[in-house]
Amino acid sequence: ETGVTQSPTHLIKTRGQQVTLRCSSQSGHNTVSWYQQALGQGPQFIFQYYREEENGRGNFPPRFSGLQFPNYSSELNVNALELDDSALYLCASSLGPVLYEQYFGPGTRLTVT
Amino acid sequence: GQQLNQSPQSMFIQEGEDVSMNCTSSSIFNTWLWYKQEPGEGPVLLIALYKAGELTSNGRLTAQFGITRKDSFLNISASIPSDVGIYFCAGLDEGNKLVFGAGTILRVKS
Numbered sequence: 001e002t003g004v005t006q007s008p009t010h011l012i013k014t015r016g017q018q019v020t021l022r023c024s025s026q027s028g029h030n031t032v033s034w035y036q037q038a039l040g041q042g043p044q045f046i047f048q049y050y051r052e053e054e055n056g057r058g059n060f061p062p063r064f065s066g067l068q069f070p071n072y073s074s075e076l077n078v079n080a081l082e083l084d085d086s087a088l089y090l091c092a093s094s095l096g097p098v099l100y101e102q103y104f105g106p107g108t109r110l111t112v113t
Numbered sequence: 114g115q116q117l118n119q120s121p122q123s124m125f126i127q128e129g130e131d132v133s134m135n136c137t138s139s140s141i142f143n144t145w146l147w148y149k150q151e152p153g154e155g156p157v158l159l160i161a162l163y164k165a166g167e168l169t170s171n172g173r174l175t176a177q178f179g180i181t182r183k184d185s186f187l188n189i190s191a192s193i194p195s196d197v198g199i200y201f202c203a204g205l206d207e208g209n210k211l212v213f214g215a216g217t218i219l220r221v222k223s
Contacts (some may be wrong), residue, residue: 004155011199035212040215040216041121041216042117042201042203042213042214042215042216043156043201043211043213043216044210044213045210045212056208056209056210058210090155090156093154096142096194097143098209099203101158101161102158102211103158105155106153106154106155107154107155
């Protein structure tokens with residue numbers, strides 16, 4: 001059974017640019033949730049995708065958007081990057097939209113300069 | 114928004130000692146979860162609590178869901194070096210969103 005994978009591992013972008021992060025869910029999981037984890041903080045819920053539809057969103061602006069594909073992998077897109085977007089971005093997959101049985105990937109470290 | 118207050122912020126203990134950390138909230142949660150995160154990895158679920166008053170163990174770890182549904186604690190008995198990491202509590206709110214605390218950093222002296 002393959003776990004949750006994320007790519008890239010880390011990247012550096014400039015303020016104002018756009019970025020796409022990718023997540024492959026654990027085999028058999030149809031739900032992906034994305035989190036932002038700033039240094040020294042706990043993860044903050046961005047949004048969840050269930051069967052290719054957004055199924056809940058945290059307190060993040062519309063420049064944070066996502067997609068889920070038929071194979072349940074997912075992308076997180078962030079437009080007009082700001083310095084405060086520098087963080088570890090985690091995705092987690094689960095068998096359904098009930099979040100407690102979710103498995104996290106290792107994250108993508110984004111640095112915005 | 115909802116916040117979870119986790120304490121202590123960090124702990125530096127001797128190997129073999131017991132550890133206790135807790136989490137409080139001004140809001141009610143229907144599920145409490147405890148995660149551990151190690152460097153370069155995502156959080157790993159340690160214990161899930163589904164019912165007020167519930168006490169659950171997972172090896173040397175024991176966690177309780179407070180009776181008011183606004184708090185939870187995690188105990189680790191007889192700590193070992195591999196217990197090092199950041200421990201997060203998280204509550205599942207009525208909108209089915211996970212709200213995380215800021216974490217407790219645990220360091221163990223061997």
